Amino acid sequence: MTSWFGRNKYAASTKSSASSPIAASAPISHDLEQNLLHLGRLFTDTPDLNIRHIPPRDTGERASLVYIEGLTDKNAINNNVIKPLMNRTDGLAIHAVSVGRMAKLREWAPITSAILKGSSILFIDGHSDAIMLGTEGWPQRAIEDPQMEASLKGAHQGFVESIEQNIALIRRYLPHQELKIRNHQVGRRGDTRVGIVYLADVAHPEVLRELEERIGQIDVDVIINTGELAELIEDNPFSPFPQLMLTERPDTAASQVAQGRIVVLVDRSPSVIVGPSTFTSFFQSVDDYSTRWSIATFMRMLRFFAFFVAISLPAFYIAITSYHFELIPVKLLLTIGEYRGSVPFSPFIEAVFMEITLEMMREAGVRLPAPVGQTVGIVGGIVIGQAIVQAGLISNIMVIVVAFTAIASFILPNYDLVAGVRLIRFLMMIAASLFGLFGIVVSFMVLTGHLIALESLGTPFGSPFAPLRLSDWKDTLVRAPLWTMTKRPLSTRAVQSTRQGDNQPEGDGK
Secondary structure, three states: OOOOOOHHHHHHHHHHOOOOOOOOOOEOOOOHHHHHHHHHHHOOOOOOEEEEEEOOOOOOOOEEEEEEOOOEOHHHHHHHHHHHHHOOOOOOHHHHOOOOOEEEEOEHHHHHHHHHOOOEEEEEOOOOOEEEEOOEOOOOOOOOOOOOOOOOOOOOOOOOOOHHHHHHHHHHHOOOOOEEEEEEEEOOOOOEEEEEEEEOOOOOHHHHHHHHHHHHOOOOOOOOOHHHHHHHHOOOOOOOOOOOEEEOOHHHHHHHHHHOOEEEEEOOOOOEEEEOOOHHHHHOOHHHHOOOHHHHHHHHHHHHHHHHHHHHHHHHHHHHHHOOHHHOOHHHHHHHHHHHOOOOOOHHHHHHHHHHHHHHHHHHHHHOOHHHHHHHHHHHHHHHHHHHHHOOOOOHHHHHHHHHHHHHHHHOOOHHHHHHHHHHHHHHHHHHHHHOHHHHHHHHHHHHHHHHHOEEOOEEOOOOOOOOOHHHHHEOOOEOOHHHOOEOOHHHOOOOOEOOOOOOOOOOOO
């Protein structure tokens, strides 16, 4: 007699036929026993596959429910599927089930895919189709504060690993009928769901088509996180600058969609892709629009200044002390000479040694648990810095330069941009050690040309500076008052350029 869970009977049959080819796209049979045997051959070595047999009622109709434990909601299965089926009074099993999403499947390929994604499949004896029941319920974490994009005045909600919840978070900010979602499947084995979110009457159709074509051309086994997808669809993967912005804040994503950009969500990833992006968009923070425009403008300028400091200050120190010491004031030159008199290494070796030490401490602080990581960063920096200076290996001036450079890089709000800055800083140091200030100037010229040549989904990455678009300068180096931003940025190529009317406040200042 077959047990209710019936796993032994069909599991035994899988071993004898594990090596036989299986036509996954073949239609299912109307015979329940044949379907369960074929199911066992498809799912070999799958101990978490459950087959629940429903006892026949007076009509004699037999049914079996198949699902993978851990990917389904047990309460939904027990209360909305199994109990109604066991208490049904007619011969139509499907009428007794009460779940929100159901579909009829006739082939094994979609049945297998549905089971692996958390759905339950109901096989009914005498029927040549199976019923797919939406009973997904895999483990999920609660919505929490974003870890990488902290905000003082913004919302304290971040994306999670469920694409359904992430779409709902964006819809909370944009409950409009023009907000559209296009679904794609990426990966031959992982079959990852990718959702493209945009405003149909605002986003440019060519940008949307370009993005869909790039996603459609991806041929990989599985996409694990958003960063992998961004690297596969960006214009220039060899550039140190990210051409697509990643964010884990729903308010930031909704704001970008309202401006005419497109957001790409990846299932099982707590961050989303925003494109097309520009170089200046990586200096923007959600707090810029929650504070007064004058304060936000000061912070913007501070970030741009910090960017240039972070990539060029060690290189400038190397060039000045190695080639152009005549540019240093005499008192400062004497101070530098006093501290460097006992250092056996050149300024370039000093800078490289300190930068590598800083990068190791930064990486150690990230990988270790939070309390231990903070201790390593603070204690390690103080102890190692003081010990190196006392040992005469590094001068005090170099420690100050490296510390100031690290602080400048911490000001930048985007992690991907900071990672690119760290790489560019080493290249600038090499150029300065070889050619002095001339090498720094040439490096900046090459860097500027590279930024101008970059594109993001076919849109100039250097906009609004190259090409020059003065109307977009209201939200670049400065953050103009919100009531002056009546037009969407030209870099988004939005179909509808107007995003607000005349909202200048009435008062003495008008």
